Amino acid sequence: MQFTNTSTDNVASFDWNFGDGASSSEESPAHTFTDPGIYVVSLAITSLDGCSAFALDTIEVTNNGLSIADPGRALPENIAVYPNPASQSVNIQLDLHAAKMVELHLADMTGKLVRTKSLLASQRDLLQLDIAELATGVYFLSVKMEGESSIWKVVKI
16 A cells, blocks of 8 residues: 655654554555554654654555545544543543443554543543553544544643
């Protein structure tokens, strides 16, 4: 599969992670996934002036080929993620219109999934995600409900 960098800044470095243990520092690399599965692909870039940016996407590889998982629409629900930064756990406060199935996915800066949780959440629910054993750093929390999703940056201290 061919990956294409679409950043417009003057980029000094590219750090692609394909979620299967492989990585690349090329601007727009090609990569072959050898096994079926769901992979979180990430790109971290650093500009010439030292600024950084991060993007990730989910790719599903099947025996019939691959597809980019539809990220869905942004969640219209009221959701709060706190404390942030955190050292032991992150709270996800939900204020939903009705009970819904919720999927939580926490990925590290390389796109590797480090925590996943699926549960039926009530209208006003407080979910906790344990991060105590994770390394200090930046993570990305994806909250998905009924085809809708939002992503938060979470800092582990």
